[in-house]
Amino acid sequence: MLSTCNRTEIYFCTDSADESLATVKDVLIKYFDIDRKILEEYTYTFQDEPSYKHLFLVASGLDSMVVGEPQILGQVKDAYRMAAHSNTTGYLLNKLFHKTFNVAKRVRSETRIGYNPVSISSMAIELSKRIFGDLRNRKVLVIGAGEMSETALKHLKKEGLSDIFIINRTFGNAKKLAEDIAGIPYPFESMSDLLGQVDMVLASTGAEKPIIGSGLVLQIMKRRKNRPLFIVDIAVPRDVDPSVNDIENVYLYDIDDLKDLSQKHLSDRLKESERALSIVDGEVAAFSSWLRQSEKNPLIAYVIDKAEAIRAKEFRKASQKFKNADEETIKNIEALTRAIVNKLVHPHVTFIKQDSDREISETIKRLFTLDEEDEKDLDNRNEGQ
């Protein structure tokens, strides 16, 4: 069972699909005490190929509201770990989920889908890293104790800030937020003092007019001996006068700047998602053919697996040498390796299929040098059937 912010999914492996699906739904209806109609309205089901394609897409972040978000893979991993821990995953689900992690990893490393952040707070963090290196032992001043500050702060805190100063027109609210996130509340009047101490400012008050102008910042920069100051203004209307950005060593980003950047990064991700989809499609096809084989005979699947593992390993090794070749050539070479391996493996597979007294199978087993671990693997496969 996989649960994320906007979905809950249940993966299971069964011999009789319709029956099991009905059982699962019954359990859900009973457990949550909901109407069948409502349940039907909000559920989707996948079977066979579409089902693992869906899982691959989910885990790679291609099915998320924010394309390419990285958290989802962690959630899938947690879900799997929990299920495996309580012994509810069989051979097939194990295989599928390990494959899934593999696919997600490939998508992440071979495309730039998760390269640039898109959420306001992660972009603010990214920018601060370009200015300061990291936020460890840095101080931040929060002006305005609204909801916006709270969400942003939760992200910021993970970066190891040493102090979070909070000021607000109504001191009580500053105090409340400070308690929630372990910050230090200050009266609003100490703003100019605090500005002299901190590295980063997060402004989000409901003020009608800017509360920080360039005159004030110029004064403060003198006191700071020009230590860089990064100001994030997520208030609408703005809390900080835009001209502040013109001051030396001050970097001001307001909500519009961040939104523009976010748009840009998001469209980069969408472009990358095309490439990610083709990776997923390739993996889906590979998994399907593996599945078809293993259904018939575990030894066949084993032989194909082993051959494919050798092929993939050798191809990876060799591909270092023709890194400079164009994509078309590399594709052709890979197809060639596949063709050779398939031709070599095919007679074995045919023999296993026709082998009634299992004599030839034994020989083939030995031919593919089964060691103890492989034997265990094969036993597992037999169980999984």
Added chain:
Amino acid sequence: MNVLIFYSALFCYLLSALSYLVYLIYNKKTVERAGHYALLAAFFIHLASVAFRYLQAGHTPITNMFESLSFFALCIAGFFLYLKRTYAINSLGCIVLPAVSLLLIWALAYPADIRPLPPVLKSLWLPVHTTFSFLGNAIFFVSFLVSIIYIIAEREIKRKKSFLFSARFPSLETLDSINYRCMSYGFPFLTVGIITGSIWAGFAWGSYWSWDPKETWSLITWIVYAILIHNRLAIGWRGRKTAYLMIAGFISILFTFFGVNFLIGGLHSYM
């Protein structure tokens, strides 16, 4: 023999430069490690080649264009290795190492044979004066590169449009603090270089300071860096302004070194 060592050092530098360029694009840790070890190898082979030349020639091998460029490159590589220990500046390798490699290739354009030392250079001051001057210059060369990157990256962050440099190179504060460190190491070296030169001149030419073009320009360089230090410490200049001054200072160094040798001439033009 010596040439062979020199070439293998150059080869390792090129290897390292290549690794760091690949690292910049693909950001793979293993590639960075490869670049790092290639650099280490290059540095020590290069050092050995300079030491070997010293033994062969019987005098400090900083007496002509080939030797100067080679020694300059050695100082840069050494200083970069030193900085790498404290700062996360791997990405700078893709600029520093090509520069070092180019300097060595350039050095090859000059005759590399060992010649007898001109009598005027025969002095204990030769190793002292040249080593300090070149170390200072090498440190300021690194800060020159760092400053250029700083200015581009800073502009990107201010303009908020593209982040080609700032996303790949060290943070602004890191670059700025490297600049600060370069300043606090480079300036003493430069100062000692000038003073020892002046003392040597007193012995060799009979006058400590004769306003020959090289002396004048090294004084100008010294003044530029002195202004830089003053502004940083007293007025609190940071970031872009210091980066611009660093660049100005290095242009002045370039002129001291090449401009005087090639264009003006004077007492110092041996090379």
